[in-house]
Amino acid sequence: MEVSHEKSLIIIKPDAVQRNLIGEIISRIERKGLKIIGMKMVSINDALLDEHYSHIKDKPFFPGIRDFMKSCPVVVIAVDGINTVSALRLLVGATKAWEADAGTIRGDYSLSTQSNIVHASDSVENGEVEVARFFDLPELFTYKKIDTDFIYAEHKK
Numbered sequence: 001m002e003v004s005h006e007k008s009l010i011i012i013k014p015d016a017v018q019r020n021l022i023g024e025i026i027s028r029i030e031r032k033g034l035k036i037i038g039m040k041m042v043s044i045n046d047a048l049l050d051e052h053y054s055h056i057k058d059k060p061f062f063p064g065i066r067d068f069m070k071s072c073p074v075v076v077i078a079v080d081g082i083n084t085v086s087a088l089r090l091l092v093g094a095t096k097a098w099e100a101d102a103g104t105i106r107g108d109y110s111l112s113t114q115s116n117i118v119h120a121s122d123s124v125e126n127g128e129v130e131v132a133r134f135f136d137l138p139e140l141f142t143y144k145k146i147d148t149d150f151i152y153a154e155h156k157k
Contacts, residue, residue: 006082010092011075029088091105
């Protein structure tokens with residue numbers, strides 16, 4: 001398997017914020033061995049939502065998603081690591097949360113498509129774009145984690 005060093009965006013959505021799941025989600029990301037390089041709580045405005053959801057903004061259900069995403073602040077997290085996008089997609093589970101495997105974030109905490117706890121970048125390219133959309137460069141940190149040697153095999157670092 002090819003090793004890829006990647007960035008991904010996680011959005012802890014309003015349903016997770018309201019249900020006090022922020023710490024649980026962060027804990028799962030950290031326990032997986034991924035490195036958080038940026039994190040903040042934000043209110044998302046219409047312009048940012050239109051950009052982030054440009055692929056569905058013309059759909060009839062988009063106003064409901066926009067209202068949901070603006071219903072309270074969200075937590076955005078930039079994550080960095082080897083094969084980060086695919087690792088996070090497995091960790092969060094299927095978008096249709098009722099189809100998500102038990103043990104995944106969505107599988108354990110959601111039964112919805114809209115209220116499905118988290119957003120995770122769906123490709124390496126989108127990960128780069130989404131992290132840049134939500135974080136300015138000074139908000140992203142480069143540092144060596146001391147556990148890296150115990151997470152990745154020598155030839156994968």
